[in-house]
Amino acid sequence: MASIRNIFRHALQDEDNRLLMASSPIFIMHILALGALFTGFSWAAVLALLITYVVRVFALTAGFHRYFSHRSFKTSRTFQFIMAWVGTSAAQLGPMWWAANHRHHHQHSDKEEDIHSPVVKDAFWAHIGWVMCRAYGTIQHHRIKDLNKYPELRFIDRFHILPVLSLIGLLYVVGAGLNIYFPSLGTSGMQMVMWGFFLSTILVYHVTFCVNSVTHIVGSKRFNNDDESRNSWWVALLTFGEGWHNNHHRWPLSARQGMYWWEFDLSYLLLCGLEKVGLVWDIKVYPKSIYEEAANITVDDKAV
Ligand SMILES: [Zn+2]
Ligand SMILES: [Zn+2]
Numbered sequence: 001m002a003s004i005r006n007i008f009r010h011a012l013q014d015e016d017n018r019l020l021m022a023s024s025p026i027f028i029m030h031i032l033a034l035g036a037l038f039t040g041f042s043w044a045a046v047l048a049l050l051i052t053y054v055v056r057v058f059a060l061t062a063g064f065h066r067y068f069s070h071r072s073f074k075t076s077r078t079f080q081f082i083m084a085w086v087g088t089s090a091a092q093l094g095p096m097w098w099a100a101n102h103r104h105h106h107q108h109s110d111k112e113e114d115i116h117s118p119v120v121k122d123a124f125w126a127h128i129g130w131v132m133c134r135a136y137g138t139i140q141h142h143r144i145k146d147l148n149k150y151p152e153l154r155f156i157d158r159f160h161i162l163p164v165l166s167l168i169g170l171l172y173v174v175g176a177g178l179n180i181y182f183p184s185l186g187t188s189g190m191q192m193v194m195w196g197f198f199l200s201t202i203l204v205y206h207v208t209f210c211v212n213s214v215t216h217i218v219g220s221k222r223f224n225n226d227d228e229s230r231n232s233w234w235v236a237l238l239t240f241g242e243g244w245h246n247n248h249h250r251w252p253l254s255a256r257q258g259m260y261w262w263e264f265d266l267s268y269l270l271l272c273g274l275e276k277v278g279l280v281w282d283i284k285v286y287p288k289s290i291y292e293e294a295a296n297i298t299v300d301d302k303a304v
Helices: 002-013 015-033 043-069 077-088 095-107 123-132 151-158 161-181 189-212 233-238 245-250 266-276 288-296
Strands: none
Touching: 015 123, 015 189, 043 077, 043 095, 043 161, 043 189, 043 266, 077 095, 077 151, 077 161, 095 151, 123 189, 161 189, 189 233
16 A cells, blocks of 8 residues: 555656646547447447537537637527536536636737647647646636636536536437347447547547647638638538638637638537527627728738
């Protein structure tokens, strides 16, 4: 027992070890996703993966990003709670932590202080390195005073494991139920958890992380922003519109990130659908002056 205690004491004293331990949840997530190799394949599991991908990418892009970070539309307290809960089930901590870091990113984009700039550090750091770093695990409360006043959001941020566990539990129950009542589907509780949670979460991780890494390195610039943000059509497809990142850095208050019909922005289209049924309202878009600026600007650095 004494030697185990010594190992832990040593690990906690050493900064590198602390960082390694802090990074373990995301590392373990990747290892556990390999479990899909052992639980087998079924179309029911693929469908579960698709549903949990679509619903959670929307909760992160429309909810965590466009609503909690930028307040680019309005909604009820109930729907706000639902977006927070579903977004947190993507295992990227809670909406307050997420919004605080993202507001920091907009304030210091690609400057020394930027937490995840591939320009200041490197692509790996911007993509996943900073998420593994213990130094950025705390919430910068002064940046999210508008969210702090909701006790239910503070609860979700504090117990961010609960939405994750509830999704795992739901998938297990659905898979086990299908196994009993529809055995011809060839699925099971564990298979649903592997595909619908672990594999899906890994995909959601990497597409959303691409917004921090890829769209500050590769793509085209429409505006001469004071940073390296770029527009990338393929990141936009994978992230439901977040790839129009150069547009977004020019005018972060817009809930629409693609500027034209050919800049496909699924999250914006879904938000318009939710507006029609009264779940969200006051959706902000780019003002006319931004379209005029886009039409007249000469960009000094057109990247591939
Ligand atoms: Zn950015
Ligand atoms: Zn943003």
